[in-house]
Amino acid sequence: MLTIGVVGSQQFIAEISKYYGHYPTYKLISYTYTSPRELNTLIERAVKECNFLLFSGIIPYHYAKKQLDQYPIGSSYLSFNENMVALSLLAIHYHHSFKLSEMSIDLPRKRFLEGVLNEAGITEDADYVKEYPWIYDFQEERQLSIEDFVEFHSVLYEQKKTAFALTSIHAVYDKLQAKGIPSMFMVQSVPTLMEGLEKATTLAKLNQSKNSQVAAVCFNSNRNDQLEHFAKALQAKVTPSDSGLQMVLSNRGVLQTLILNQKLADLLNDTTNDFEKTAVGIGYGYTVKEAETHAITAFDFAEKNRSKLDLAVYLLDEEKKLTGPLFQNEEQYSLKNEDPVVKKLSAELKMSSKNISRFINFLQVNDFRPFSSQELADYFSISRRSAERMIKKLLDQQSLQVAGEEQPYDQGRPRSLYQAGSMLKGLSENKNGS
Structure with a gap:
């Protein structure tokens, strides 16, 4: 069962906790503060007890953001509207x-x-x-x-x-x-509270999926004592791969924590201190085979740059995004050929390919259910007006269609709902199949 921590004032917690029962498959824990300055202690507790954190608004999230960046935990906040x-x-x-x-x-x-x-x-x-x-x-x-x-x-x-x-x-x-x-x-209306909880549960599932991915690490050392030392630090195991390289298998959550806390570089230096130049490849994937393949590809990039660096570390994730060299002036590249339809749509809408891809991810997260402009705004962390402009572009290109209206708990004006057209659904299927 996933655990979601809800962080807010006593007044906020009293209101939102009335709706915890709507999510019986999740464990919801309340963390109450009287001043945002108390958040440091609360966050230290919450990251150990929860899989995801929902903040009452932008202010506590702002206070906690720097601390949250040290942990591989997902988080969101109720948007002001x-x-x-x-x-x-x-x-x-x-x-x-x-x-x-x-x-x-x-x-x-x-x-x-x-x-x-x-x-x-x-x-x-x-x-x-x-x-x-x-x-x-x-x-x-x-x-x-x-x-x-x-x-x-x-x-x-x-x-x-x-x-x-x-x-x-x-x-x-x-x-x-x-x-x-x-x-x-x-x-804070009932719809606002419910939408916040709904978004938190959806993102918590996505975050769990990512953190439970397999992480594979390989580097240019055949000394078993060094490999075992490194694996022990990760609470992982050493295994041979089809490539002939030795792999240390762990999970993404562990590696991300070490990277975010800037401990992985020290650990690698301790492990490979007998080498003048070291190449390390890290791969993430949903299966062991995928993670190993990505680690070997990342290792090849590290090998090419080993002569320039004492420690060359590259990481390739499940979306074939290559990042490296880590702990240096790292850059990110995409090794995946972009769908030509995405490029075409990007040019027609005058939207970046990245935003088109994010929009497709948004549709997938919502299982292609009809959505409102506010839901899109929350996902992209933009204003509702910006979301409405994006929706208008997609409507004009017939990539979206109006699905109807939703009356938000009998309060306020009805909200228009939208759903993906056949082109966007086709893009999503191609993306999943790639």
């Missing part, structure tokens, strides 16, 4: 009758609010809005200051410029409540 803003404004209007000009609002991007107002035909402006769009740039080393947002809302309220605060940050809501400032945390 216009529906949350619309439901929150409706609740405030209905229960408190405040105008936009009487509220202070914080949210990841101001355009979420502007989009709701434009679509609803509301001409009133929100005067006091604080956004934090940089949170989506995971390359940026920057921490979100809870105190800055608490001060933003508090000062406006104390100066009687506002009468109510709407926040997208649980820790800010807790502090505003403690100060006695009328406030509300943005509404």
Whole structure:
């Protein structure tokens, strides 16, 4: 049974845990924090107990991202969307009758609010809005200051410029409540919570499939003591291959952990310290034969570059993507001939072949079920508008077709659903067969 850790504030966990029972084939564990700064300790526990992590939103995910990169564990977060803003404004209007000009609002991007107002035909402006769009740039080393947002809302309220605060940050809501400032945390609807859980279960299965792949390692040493030393460190075994090379067989999860924690280079150096120049090939595959074949191909590339490096390590994965030399200025190449239809579609749609391939993967993950623009946006980690533009291109080329509409739990406007046309289904079948 796969274990999914759900990470969030006490308020979030109280809401989402109501729906754990919808997924009886998964074990769901809650990890509660009062401030994102507490995440380090929680993550240390969670990565040992879970196969996948679902975060309540972009903020805790941002705080945890650097730490998560050290482990071969999959993760996702609930996306912020216009529906949350619309439901929150409706609740405030209905229960408190405040105008936009009487509220202070914080949210990841101001355009979420502007989009709701434009679509609803509301001409009133929100005067006091604080956004934090940089949170989506995971390359940026920057921490979100809870105190800055608490001060933003508090000062406006104390100066009687506002009468109510709407926040997208649980820790800010807790502090505003403690100060006695009328406030509300943005509404997370049932569909949003359910979609988050559905996405987590789907991605958890994919992640397990990858981590359980066979990993084969071969290098230019025939000394059994060295091979056994290396295999023991990986809790693996040494086996001869048809090529005549000795292979160490493990699994992808173990190798990925060593690579991410920068321990594989030290281990290889210790194992091969009698050699001036060392070539190492690593292969991933769904079967032992596939992993061994990929390891030998990677080894051939390493051999060609051994004269230039003390330790030449190349890795070839199940998609025939070659990465190397590892631990150096590594680059990635594709050794798989790209489908000419993908190239043709890429040119017609003015989309990269990579995005076409990712889109096909998205269809496969969803078993070709009808999907919404929000589901596509979540998969690509892009805005819903960007997803809608992608869908429009595919509709114009008749690669997609409209499958109907979905009423999201009787709340909000019906959402259009789309499904793949015959060309994309054919591409998927070719891809699986390659």
